[in-house]
Amino acid sequence: MNVLLLAWKVKLPPMMEIITAEQLMEYLGDYILDAKPKEISEIQRLNYEQNMSDAMAILHKLQTGLDVNVKFTGVRVFEYTPECIVFDLLDIPLYHGWLVDPQVADIVKAVGNCSYNQLVEKIISCKQSDNSELVSEGFVAEQFLNNTATQLTYHGLCELTSAVQEGELCVFFRNNHFSTMTKYKGQLYLLVTDQGFLTEEKVVWESLHNVDGDGNFCDSEFHLRPPSDPETVYRGQQDQIDQDYLMALSLQQEQQNQEINWEQIPEGISDLELAKKLQEEEDRRASQYYQEQEQAAAQVQQVQGTPSPASGRQSGSNERKRKEPREKEREKEKNSCVLL
Numbered sequence: 001m002n003v004l005l006l007a008w009k010v011k012l013p014p015m016m017e018i019i020t021a022e023q024l025m026e027y028l029g030d031y032i033l034d035a036k037p038k039e040i041s042e043i044q045r046l047n048y049e050q051n052m053s054d055a056m057a058i059l060h061k062l063q064t065g066l067d068v069n070v071k072f073t074g075v076r077v078f079e080y081t082p083e084c085i086v087f088d089l090l091d092i093p094l095y096h097g098w099l100v101d102p103q104v105a106d107i108v109k110a111v112g113n114c115s116y117n118q119l120v121e122k123i124i125s126c127k128q129s130d131n132s133e134l135v136s137e138g139f140v141a142e143q144f145l146n147n148t149a150t151q152l153t154y155h156g157l158c159e160l161t162s163a164v165q166e167g168e169l170c171v172f173f174r175n176n177h178f179s180t181m182t183k184y185k186g187q188l189y190l191l192v193t194d195q196g197f198l199t200e201e202k203v204v205w206e207s208l209h210n211v212d213g214d215g216n217f218c219d220s221e222f223h224l225r226p227p228s229d230p231e232t233v234y235r236g237q238q239d240q241i242d243q244d245y246l247m248a249l250s251l252q253q254e255q256q257n258q259e260i261n262w263e264q265i266p267e268g269i270s271d272l273e274l275a276k277k278l279q280e281e282e283d284r285r286a287s288q289y290y291q292e293q294e295q296a297a298a299q300v301q302q303v304q305g306t307p308s309p310a311s312g313r314q315s316g317s318n319e320r321k322r323k324e325p326r327e328k329e330r331e332k333e334k335n336s337c338v339l340l
Helices: 002-006 021-034 042-063 084-090 105-111 116-128 132-147 154-163 230-264 271-304 309-334
Strands: 094-096 169-174 177-184 187-191 205-207
Touching: 002 169, 002 177, 021 042, 021 084, 042 084, 094 154, 105 132, 116 132, 154 187
Parallel strands: 094 169
Antiparallel strands: 169 177, 177 187, 187 205
16 A cells, blocks of 8 residues: 555545554555556456456455565565465565575575475475485575575675666565565665654655665655654664564474474374374464463563552442442342232
């Protein structure tokens, strides 16, 4: 939606300051319907209508996130999924910067043409192999994922700078986040949308010139514009970087846990036994998740403080006051009779 708004393809009322997700979806749906090509062949029309139908079926996922699977060979190379249809239908380029450096031969061989999901499966398979060469290849691939947990490499950044056209409005995917990106005078910029910048009206863009995430903030004209409260913004920026990094590490740690469990599965196990083990693992993770949630809730309660003794006595007094009318009503009922 930010890309469509900046390209003036979608317009919001000028006085609107707050918009709900449902309203955004309505604007997007209306644009998809209005953007239907007029003069096209019958085959193109049928193909477009099919794509539009598929896109409409997954629009609800836009509020929570889309499933995209990067490939490490190009900044615009993704495994085809139904979610990618949305970008094609809206004619919005989708980029990423998680690339393998072609000069590092062993990583190129280990990763190959795999997507992220395929590479994870390959690592698991290689670790279980008796072939030492495959085991080594799996180790190299795993090291690549660990060393590029921020999902942006310098080779990928160079390719991005070369591939994105001057003034182009596009979407950049990194660490399960979608950002609006453009290129101005040869430099890449990401639209600042973090809530921490809500009151920073002059901060609009952040430069993307390294893989560490410490870009320079600019206004709408791409002039350097330091935030009014640099310390607050710095903390917010570091929190965002740490959150993204921890998310990537968490995903990798979860995958490593899966790898260990796979290694512990004996050969020749039946499908039923395998299913039971997988279900037990899923139950264990769910239990661990709920325990963490309960611990977090308990910590919040401790921070907020427990009710004081005075409030407790007051509560007990109120409880007695509530009970007394009920006892009187029951006593009244015993002394009453029904007239027929």
